[in-house]
Amino acid sequence: MLFDFNIYQGGDGTRSYLGQGGDVVMKLFSTLAKNSNYKIYADNSFTSVPLLEKLLRWELQYTGTVRQNWLLNCNIKGEKELKKEGRGSFDFRVEDTHNILAVRWFDNRAVTLLFAHTCVEPLRMAGRWDKKAKKRIDVSMPAIVADYNNHMGGIDILDSFLAKYRFRIRSRRWYIYLFCHFLSVALVNSWLMYKRECRLLQLPDKKMLLQRKFQAIVAECLVSVDSDKKRGRRTSSNPLITKQKVVNILCADVRKDQVAHWPAKSETRGRCKLCETNNTNTMCSKCGVRLCFVDGRNCSVDFHA
Template sequence: MEKKDKLWKLRLWLNSFRERCLQVVPEEHNSVDEMMIPFKGRFSNIKQYMRGKPHPWGFKLWVRTGISGMLCHFDVYQGTVDGIRQAKSELGLSGDVVMKLASTLPDGQNYKIYGDNYFTCVPLVVKLLERGIHYVGTASLPNCNLEDEKSLKKKGRGSFDVRVEGNHNICTVKWYDNRAITLVSSFAGPEPVQKIQCWDKATKTIIDVERPYIVGTYNKHMGGVDLLDSFAAKYKFPMKSHRWYIYIFWHTIILAVINDWLLYKRDCKALKMTKKEILNRRQFQAQLASSLILVNTHNTSPKRGQPSSGDTVTSGSPLDPQKRPSSSDVSPPAKRSSDHPRLDVRKDMIAHFPVKTKRGCCRHCNNGYTNTLCSKCNVRLCFSDKKNCLRDYHCK
């Protein structure tokens, strides 16, 4: 491992995590932006300061996400000595970042990338178009002969001006709402013009404002990285360490959980499950933690008798988001619970020891009584010469 790589302690993990992200089928619309990992320690080699961010001090990541917030590709910025730029190019650092993040997208399949002022330039749009990838982004084009902001302001809100580059049909639109904004695209233009309702401070009424199509599609598909940031800010577990690289590692773990949850939601929608059946982020994260605690684990010495509530973490434990005991629940319910352990824990084939307990109904066949209990799943199962529900429950 070369010492030039400032992230050499994390390089194997970062490469492995990136490869797993790239195995996910990318969405049609992708956004490219920056992401900050909060850090205020003394390690200053790759620590950055970005004014206007919720966490201005920290480590900067270049990120490409889908419209749903799914992380597709990323790279950690290491300063002037970075693996992104092998040599100076006409695109600059920002353009090279977009080209690297887009290098894993297949050519000629009409994928769309959205970026802001920092990344957008006309040579970048041309380079992506040569690969069959389209681009939309806000830009600053001082040499483009578009109408100035004063003339557009006189025409009123919703006015716009258009220019089209002849060689590659790259469209540039300058639109005035509360202020002028310029957008560049290789596939979107002003038509069809949409009418939206906006609040007018002067008349204190809602008025209709014309909005070009390029502005609407940019607003709709640009917020993927910001959405991922909002996901990462929720349900975080605080941690402190004197080692700076632990913060990057921990943040990638959070991003991995978010990707898992988004893939889970995608599969649930494909199965046409109702909203009530789909777990929210908190529930999914709690069940994932419970499964990771129990799966592929075993007790060194199985205890005799019924295990206590602290021995295992089943679906009825406090980690289970579906069923949390309230302060009023002093005594256990009269009827037996119908909860079952997670399927991955149930069928991991490790440490499912039969122990003797109080006689009760079998949880597999539901028509027999037994005094045998699985020490890991915490359920009663028939275990006799005539019936072996203990084996069937964990294998079938």
């Protein structure tokens, strides 16, 4: 779920000793609540030893891959040495002052990580495909690598959600693309929050709305809210007495917007949407549902309150 973002606008001539990547991390970190035990994961574009030292002063836990030429005076085994030892081999070094740990692990290639809140052990096993043996084998993996793989990649998952139902627009104004992009991000964030609430309520996955259905309901509510449905051509003086299927609008934002919820009579009687016990031929012209409107019982007012 996207919490904050920073649009790249080019350099402004000012840069701290952390570098451009470190400055981005510190700027995004400034919007988080202090002393909340956050864990930050990033790739090698942002990770450096000075950044970890500064984050440790804020008691923040950081894990990230790092480029080999950014580890100065670190006598750790190189990729060629680890390759001779085989897949699953690793080497690590500890910085004494801040207790920062550097680990280099070899799989198909060597990867180097910096962190200061966990250990190399216990070793875990990862399934890999061996081209020579033509079968899957178990490769030993340090605990920090497994932790990094489990938590890294949130932006990639978000991008995959955005790519499924992206707004197809063409405009010469660049800010229109930004507006549509962040509108899509807001929809995905809302859908993820909806799924989280459903899991807290222990609802089965089959009853949860898919992303496409959720986005369609939100679009329908945004179009219908504060609308009296006066546009378009009607086939009858009463829009409810037609052979066309009436689409029920039950979104709370539309149901309670207090706009154009006029009562209308239908040719047939049906069960009241609110009390679900009485039959009535009175309908809401906007919501398209039957609601009791008789002496002593006014479900129409309670339904829209």
